[in-house]
Amino acid sequence: MDANRRRRSRVDMHLAASFTPTGGLSVSLLLCNISLKGLLAVPEAAVITGAQGRVRIELSADAVIDIACSIIRSDGSGVAIDFSTMDEQSFLHLRNLVRYNAPDADLIDAELGRPAFDE
Secondary structure, three states: OHHHHHOOOOOOOOOOOEEEOOOOOOEEEEEEOOOOOOEEEOOOOOOOOOOEEEEEEEEEOOOOOOOOOEEEEEEEEEEEEEEEEEEEEHHHHHHHHHHHOOOOHHHHHHHHHOOOOOO
């Protein structure tokens, strides 16, 4: 997707995470960037485009981001993951993570007032 069409700012991020496809085994990821709507990562094993499951980012023992998601692209450049649903705690941790690493934290908050999708 063209960067100009994105509705959520991406921030560079180098954290460990995991993707667990529905009914499958967990795959370790190294995040490249993340937004409030998705992420780009390098997987340790092949991940299939179209797979649905959950992505998990453990920030600490008490701060875990757990999000239902789907793989929208998986190729040599990495795996693109689109977030679908998450609980309130995961959203708060994700928002804080993105805000803290963004060049303009106020821009991240302003994005929440605009739809992430075309109607």
